[in-house]
Amino acid sequence: MGGRGRSRTQRKHFKQSRENVWKRSKPNPQQHSNDGSDNNDDNSNPTWQPFATNNAAFDDYYKEQGIVPPEEWDKFIEFLGKPLPAAFRINSSSHFCSDIRFQLQNDFVKSLQPEFIGGDEAEALRPLPWYPENLAWHSNFSRNQLRKNQTLERFHEFLKQANEIGNITRQEAVSMVPPLFLDVHTDHFVLDMCAAPGSKTFQLLEIIHRCNKAGSLPSGMVVANDIDVQRSNLLIHQMKRMCTANLIVTNHEAQNFPGCDLNKNRPRASEGAAKTLGINQLLFDRVLCDVPCSGDGTLRKAPDLWRKWNAGMGNGLHGLQLQIAMRGISLLKVGGRMVYSTCSLNPVENEAVVAEILRNCGDSVELLDVSNELPQLVRRPGLNKWKVRDKGIWLGLYKDVPKHRRSVVIPSMFPSGRSYADSPDDSYDNGLEETERNGSNVDPACGSQIASSGSVPSSQVIQGEHSSLPLERCIRIVPHDQNSGAFFIAVFHKRSPFPVGREKNDNQHGDLHQRNCEVPEAISGEVIKSENNSDINPADDTGKLKKATQDASLVDEEVHEVDLMDERCKISEENGSGEQQGNEVFCPEKSGDKTKLQIQGRWRGVDPVILFKDETIINHIKAFYGIDDSFPLYGHLVTRNNDNNHVKRIYYISKSVKDVLELNFQVGQLKIASVGLKMFERQTSRDGNASPCSFRISSEGLPLLLPYITKQILHASPVDFRHLLQYNTVKFENFVDAEFGEKASQLMMGCCVVVLREDVRAFSDPMRVNLSTVAIGCWKGRSNMTVMVSTIDCQDLLERLEKCLWSGDTISMQETDTDVSPVQDAQDIKPSDATKIVVREDANGAEVEEEIDAVAPEGVE
Numbered sequence: 001m002g003g004r005g006r007s008r009t010q011r012k013h014f015k016q017s018r019e020n021v022w023k024r025s026k027p028n029p030q031q032h033s034n035d036g037s038d039n040n041d042d043n044s045n046p047t048w049q050p051f052a053t054n055n056a057a058f059d060d061y062y063k064e065q066g067i068v069p070p071e072e073w074d075k076f077i078e079f080l081g082k083p084l085p086a087a088f089r090i091n092s093s094s095h096f097c098s099d100i101r102f103q104l105q106n107d108f109v110k111s112l113q114p115e116f117i118g119g120d121e122a123e124a125l126r127p128l129p130w131y132p133e134n135l136a137w138h139s140n141f142s143r144n145q146l147r148k149n150q151t152l153e154r155f156h157e158f159l160k161q162a163n164e165i166g167n168i169t170r171q172e173a174v175s176m177v178p179p180l181f182l183d184v185h186t187d188h189f190v191l192d193m194c195a196a197p198g199s200k201t202f203q204l205l206e207i208i209h210r211c212n213k214a215g216s217l218p219s220g221m222v223v224a225n226d227i228d229v230q231r232s233n234l235l236i237h238q239m240k241r242m243c244t245a246n247l248i249v250t251n252h253e254a255q256n257f258p259g260c261d262l263n264k265n266r267p268r269a270s271e272g273a274a275k276t277l278g279i280n281q282l283l284f285d286r287v288l289c290d291v292p293c294s295g296d297g298t299l300r301k302a303p304d305l306w307r308k309w310n311a312g313m314g315n316g317l318h319g320l321q322l323q324i325a326m327r328g329i330s331l332l333k334v335g336g337r338m339v340y341s342t343c344s345l346n347p348v349e350n351e352a353v354v355a356e357i358l359r360n361c362g363d364s365v366e367l368l369d370v371s372n373e374l375p376q377l378v379r380r381p382g383l384n385k386w387k388v389r390d391k392g393i394w395l396g397l398y399k400d401v402p403k404h405r406r407s408v409v410i411p412s413m414f415p416s417g418r419s420y421a422d423s424p425d426d427s428y429d430n431g432l433e434e435t436e437r438n439g440s441n442v443d444p445a446c447g448s449q450i451a452s453s454g455s456v457p458s459s460q461v462i463q464g465e466h467s468s469l470p471l472e473r474c475i476r477i478v479p480h481d482q483n484s485g486a487f488f489i490a491v492f493h494k495r496s497p498f499p500v501g502r503e504k505n506d507n508q509h510g511d512l513h514q515r516n517c518e519v520p521e522a523i524s525g526e527v528i529k530s531e532n533n534s535d536i537n538p539a540d541d542t543g544k545l546k547k548a549t550q551d552a553s554l555v556d557e558e559v560h561e562v563d564l565m566d567e568r569c570k571i572s573e574e575n576g577s578g579e580q581q582g583n584e585v586f587c588p589e590k591s592g593d594k595t596k597l598q599i600q601g602r603w604r605g606v607d608p609v610i611l612f613k614d615e616t617i618i619n620h621i622k623a624f625y626g627i628d629d630s631f632p633l634y635g636h637l638v639t640r641n642n643d644n645n646h647v648k649r650i651y652y653i654s655k656s657v658k659d660v661l662e663l664n665f666q667v668g669q670l671k672i673a674s675v676g677l678k679m680f681e682r683q684t685s686r687d688g689n690a691s692p693c694s695f696r697i698s699s700e701g702l703p704l705l706l707p708y709i710t711k712q713i714l715h716a717s718p719v720d721f722r723h724l725l726q727y728n729t730v731k732f733e734n735f736v737d738a739e740f741g742e743k744a745s746q747l748m749m750g751c752c753v754v755v756l757r758e759d760v761r762a763f764s765d766p767m768r769v770n771l772s773t774v775a776i777g778c779w780k781g782r783s784n785m786t787v788m789v790s791t792i793d794c795q796d797l798l799e800r801l802e803k804c805l806w807s808g809d810t811i812s813m814q815e816t817d818t819d820v821s822p823v824q825d826a827q828d829i830k831p832s833d834a835t836k837i838v839v840r841e842d843a844n845g846a847e848v849e850e851e852i853d854a855v856a857p858e859g860v861e
């Protein structure tokens, strides 16, 4: 991940994701700038123009929809034209969560204030009042301002470093809201249907891991799914900072996400298997349905969208959004909660989808009133009335839709959802010209006949329908209420099983399978993918999108896997995967037989997930590190390579993930991109001074394993710990505490763990590991000890310990004149400075690539 080998496509993708940058644009007399950003220097160059921050079609559309009361319109538009303030979350699972919050509250809030020149906000930096425990923050400085002087620069550096280390996550404030309404508990199974790049997945995992004890794992888990493989890679990279064993990343079309129902898919195997499996169907306590959308709620951070915006964008996504949401409901346990959210203002993508879900599900699903939850979050109720705009025409009722547009504009887009199929006056397509019927009501953005400003003359007002459903329970967040982006959220509760066959409870709602095939120009920068991962090009391939949307199953109809079994067994035999490797028995139908199934054989290009059961290797690792028997290793280790001799990484999975994988070993439906916590990595040495153990403990896996390690572990005094971080390599004789140096020299060659013993006065006490215990992975060489932590992590740890430990009264760090030169033993395995590229969000939420130094012993990937 993240190496230099990243493809051109991916780099291009990152570049395209960069937002709030100034771009060369063609002068457009119809558009004016309302920028208000601090990039004024560039105005001197007439060829560089700021993004226009208006669009006549946008104004017409949302004025007509009554998205805000008329008296608020100007303020609404004014805020949409302003750059978005930066927001970030402190990662509650971070070692230094409290320190960071303390630093923000007691240092930066005060030191930044004098640098701040008012505006809409009184404070330079403030916690978001609705986010629990002051863990989310809002900063009113733009990136350029942050480079202005030393105080701001210090804050900027703090943000950059904390983000890289994983102590904070930059995330748009409103995007933090949906996971909070999910009411996730630590034992929940959560499905994040459209998860990439993963900011909400990160939040969900934080909640799952809340109140974790050192060395223990929660009983819940998260499945993070996204159709886009590149975006999923970003998610996987981000989640590494979380160090979680409770996550599975999958790549499915969310509308076709498999249900893994053993009874339906493996009826013959289910009886026996059901007894031994933890679960026999993949259902979730919570589902987050943060669907692809037109994204006009992000106009403040992505102003290039102003130019592209048109009403067809929302219409084109409605069908897909509905299918994804319906699939989410069907995968939800009875009693479970689902949040549907978009970063769009458009009622066709929002209330219309919610209304159709309620119509489809009847009494089995309730739209929750969450007005008592997060009371400090300012929100607006959902709309009960809206219209549909197609090709510049306002449509109040489905029966007004011209016949030739009925494959595009579907009944569920309208408030009543009615198709008027039985209505005698279903006769719109009677030869009337659109202009005759609609007068000047033509969208200039569509280039139709009349390029007027487009507002509907009062004499020709099209009457919209009114929904009687309780759509006011939906939440719409608008920018000018709390200086944020816009978002839409609806919270559902599943009261009873989804009635099978109730895709439509009457014919009046039209055929949901008759999908909208008009594809939007831009879908928040996202590419829609088909299941086999080929891009669906919105511009020229409407057929594929139509197919993708048509294939959605609204009830829990499984893809029947049984027929695939024989073929898979064949593939597996050809690949030589199987019992001789000592790994998972993969072909349940033939268990006991020597034929084994490479369970992910059908997912081309995706490595299989193999339960790692090689006792020789596991026992060796256990013995080398003295891993206590109370830590369950057997059954909790997986690899992506079925040849044990070439296994490079071994991942640890929680009991919950294990249950899901075991079910998947039976039904074989999940296309798993990533699973588990990287715990052991194979190491090799060039000079033959190999460690007796071929696997080192990875830094991600160390916190979980730490309380159970009894060998290859030393407790360093603060001064020696600091020297290790400072100099990276320290000779045994140069440790200040000679006893520590002596003990270090007696360790076995290879990976070891050094724990910071904070209290020097309790130096002889038995070590007690808790969540705040600081430990690092090191390499014990012939004559020295080398730290195996990236340079940036070392630096951050040094700075934090400097602040909260060594500068405090408890321990006063004494400088010694001991010669602790950063000399490396040439004979030893040396750390090689490899540069890796990490992707992070910038202050405006855009993804940027940055290079960091990673330190790893040679031969170790």
Ligand SMILES: C[S@@+](CC[C@H](N)C(=O)[O-])C[C@H]1O[C@@H](n2cnc3c(N)ncnc32)[C@H](O)[C@@H]1O
Binding pocket: 175, 193, 194, 195, 196, 197, 198, 199, 200, 201, 225, 226, 227, 228, 231, 252, 253, 254, 255, 290, 291, 292, 293, 524, 526, 527, 528, 529
């Ligand atoms: C609004 S973004 C999700 C943002 C994400 N929840 C977060 O907080 O970081 C929508 C995502 O849906 C994905 N997507 C688009 N079509 C999809 C489909 N049919 N099935 C699953 N994911 C899809 C896109 O790749 C994109 O990553």
